[in-house]
Every structure is written in structure tokens, then in C-alpha cells.
Amino acid sequence: MFYPLKFNHLYIEKIWGGTRLNNYRDDLPPGKIGESWDVSAQSENQSVVKNGKLAGKTLGQLVEMYPVQLLGDAVTAEEFPLLLKIIDAQAQLSIQVHPDDEYAANYPGEAGKTEAWYIIDAEEDAYLIIGTSDCSESEFKKAIQNEEISEYVNKVKVKKGDVFFIKAGLLHAIGPGIMLAEIQQSSDTTYRVYDYGRGRELHLGKAMDVIDFKLQARKRQGLKIANSDYDYSYYCLNDKFALDILDIRTEYKASGDRDRFYIMTVVEGKGKISWANGELDLLETDSVLIPAYADEFTISGALKIMKSYVPDLEKNRKNILQVIE
Template structure:
């Protein structure tokens, strides 16, 4: 009964949204503003995923998780709701400089999970950059700079290109720059504290932001650990207690099945192909995502494409698996 699931796309207008998504999809709605986000695997009410294919078509991800928690989430995932959120972001303008809280702070003030996330850069204009972290400032110097419109001297800017991966831990100041489209995997949370918004008139949350910014945190482009194979290469990029992010570079074919302990999400970050299961097939266009339920049957992916694999790991098991590669 359980098989790879594709969902309808839930598009969100944003003041900073762009037009890169039009190069990949033909289902964008006509809106007055710009589309900034596509929520592609989500159990958030603001962008609930609805199954597009197969016998479960029309069911929401929230319904499925409630009806079949073990079969969808997995035997080792203890969560009442689907715990991850997969988005595609398209930024024509700079996002606000912002920060997300950890689980404890978010539970106290917003009643939901904290927000740790990771990014895979799908496309980036020349000289595009991310803001990641602060540099050479104290908490008081930083707060004064925000109030005096002088924040740029205290934020770290990193130029990016297609294929770069970054890990953004809760508490790390960050912003996506103009001209960047990326895939984002994150905890299922919509809590953001804006620190600085370039005078666009939206609400700021400086007090809460200052509570949660960790001025010791920083992040660089992830180097990854690649394991080369004949049919596909497998690279490990992020591993933490919230999620893992791996990249599978499919050269000809990649075969797998559901891991009964945990679900995972496959997102096409480059190229295209087809996914075959039972007597069915799914087209996999660039930036498509597929949820692999824990009890999913065997499947194979054919084509020349890169897949971002997102899941909640067993940290000890994953570390042993990685160590077995390098020993």
C-alpha cells in the first residue's frame, strides 16, 4: 500500500520573491506579487501537502501521519506530526537578516519546534552571497549597529555557486541573498525573528532575536564525504540530531526501498529522470520532491540527476556507516 509519494506544490508569495521557478515549473499561480517559496513536503497548516499520485491521492500529509504513523514516519521516529519541511526558495531580492530559535525557546514563545535548517544552492547569479553569522562584534555593538542602520559591518557574507551546501543551526544569524534559488530542509517550524529588513516596513523582532542569537556560531560551505560507485556516487553533507542531508549523484540507476525505521525525502537538485515502483512510474523533473514512507516498497531511479536525501538519522548508526567507508 505504501509507495513513493509526490505532492501538490504550495506556493507562497514573498516581498523578496523572484521568477526563477518559472524556468522549472508550469503550475505557478497568477499572483499580483512574486512567488518566493514552494512548500513541497509539508504538514504545516499554512502549506499542507496533498498527495498527487496513486491510491492515496487527495490525502494530506497530516492525515497520513495520523492514520499510519509507523508506516509513514517509521518505527524509530517518535513524533506526533511530520517533523520536517522541504521548501524551494527563490530570492530575487535579499531576505531579511534573521535568526531562528532552538526547540526550548520556540516551545516557550511560539508553541512549536525550533528551526535548524540546511541549504543546497540550485542556482545563483554571479556574485550572489549568503549572510551567515556575525564577525568581530560584541552583542551590544551588534544591537547598536542594527539600531543605527550599520549592520553590514558586522555580518559575514559568503559568495555562493550552484551545488554549495550550508548548515544553518538554530541561533545562527543568516540571510539568503538576491539572485539565489535553493532547496531547504528544516525542522517543521515557521518561527523566524527578523533582525534587519532593509526598511521594507515589516515587523522586526529584535528583542527575541537578541535572546537567541549565538554570536559564537558560524558556518562554512560543507565539503562532504563522497563514496564513488559505478551507478551512483553517494555523499554525506550534514548529520545532526534534527536531520541528515546526503547527495546521491545518479549516473545510470539508483535502487532503494523504504527503511522501516524512518522515512526520507528525495529532492532532484540537478538533472531529471524517472522513478519506477511496482508497475508505476513517476517523472522526476528538476526541483521535484518525493517522500519515501518508511514502509515503502522497492523502487529504482533512472537518469542523470542529483538527489538530495533528507531524513532524521540514527546518529550512532550513521556515524558507524560513515566510519566504515573511511577505515
């Protein structure tokens, strides 16, 4: 019964959004689409299953109906813990920061948010803002008041295939001309610091509470394990999620983990995922959810997959140590 799940796309218009997703999909509505929420159990943006016997069910309903079979024996969350988005930034996003779980717990309705980005496409000279540039809290506050914030933020040029980990407390913004896949805690809590005069609400008090001026940008290098049919690389590992990259040349065979679910997102190329009773085309920017109790499946083709999941930290570290020892 448990098979790879594909969901209907949930598109969200943003003032900074664009039309780049039209190059990958044929179901976009008109307007500046900034975000596609592709695996989500957020109350107002629930993913709905598109394929198979469970079609029409929301992700939240599936968690209620099959908590262990979907999430896994080792994932004890009462709600689906992750959120997968595709972001198309035609214009600069606000400079912002997210709180950690401890700080967010002080404010009903808010939740902590740590995230990671995989750059799917980027125009020449595209950049991210990540971290502050060697300044104190008082200097940064003054720069905001004087609208001189650009002098105190760290701009990082990016290209297709780059991966960044955005820890709660790290100041950040996505620059124009970038499309990326984002895996994050299932939270929409954002504190805006600066918004280029667009008139939206700022959250300077909370933002200054949570910005960690010691955190700095660092592109992830990854640790690659080469196999005959595919390469497997570890990129991010923390207590909220892990991000690995599968670079498949021919095929990759696996089955449900039993301990945890996986989100598989195509970040380059195309192929198919097949199992005993079905198959799905996998195109660039597509995501599928592999339930913990899913049977064996095969991903075939020439494609690169971003694999996201809630890890067993000790198990992952042992796997990595086995590679480098």
C-alpha cells in the same frame, strides 16, 4: 500500498520573491513567488498527495492513518517532523535568526528551527549572510540602531551545488539571485533582525536572546562514497535531520528503510522513479516522499538527489567511520 508520494505544490508569494521557478515548472500562479512548500504538514500549509491511491490525502492525514508505515519504526514524532521548501530569492531576504527548541518552548505556537540549504542556482557574485563578523553583542545592537549592520555580518559568495548548515542561533539571510532547496524542522518561527526598511515587524528582543555570536559560516565539504552507478555523499548530520547527496549516473535501487522515511529532492538533472505499480517523472526541483514501508523502487537517469531524513545518529556515524577507517 506504500509507494513514492508526490504532492501538489504550495506556492507562497513574498516581497522578495521572483519568477525563476517558471524555468522549472508550469503551474506557477502570477506574482512574486518566494517559496514552494513541497513536503509540508504545517497546519495552514498541508501538502496534498498528487499520485496513486492516496491522492487527495493530506500529509497530516497520512501520519494519523499510517504513523509507523509512513514515518518508520524509529521515528516517534506525533507530527511530520520535517519541512522541504524551494526558495527563489529575487531580492535580499531579511537578516534573521531562529530559536532552538528549548527557547521556543517558552512561547506558545512557536517551535525551534534548524535548517540546511542546497544551492540549486545562483547568479554571479550571489552571496549568503551567515554569522556575525567578529563583534560583541553590544556592538551589534548599536550597529542595528545606526543602520550599520552590513559592517558586522559575514557575507559568503556561493555557487550552484554549495551546501550550508544553518543551526538554530546562527544569524543568516539569503541574498538576491539565489534559488535553493531548504530542509528544516517543521517550524515557521523566524525572528527578524533587519529588513531593509520594508516595514515588516522586527523581533529584536527575541533575536538578541538567541543569536549565538560564536557560530560562523562554513560551507559543507561532504564525504563521498563512489559506486559504479552513483556517488553517495554525506553532508549534514544532526539530531533533527540528515542531508545526503546522491549523484546518479545511471540508476539507484533501494526500498523503504522500515526505520525511517526519506525525502528525495532533485537538485540537478532529470530522470524517473519507478516501482512495481507505477512510475513518476523526476524533474529538477521535484520532491518525492519515500514512506518507511515503501517497496523496492528505482531512480534512473542522470540526476542529483538531495536525500533528507531523520537519522539514527549512531548508525550514521558508524557508516561514515566504515568508509574512512
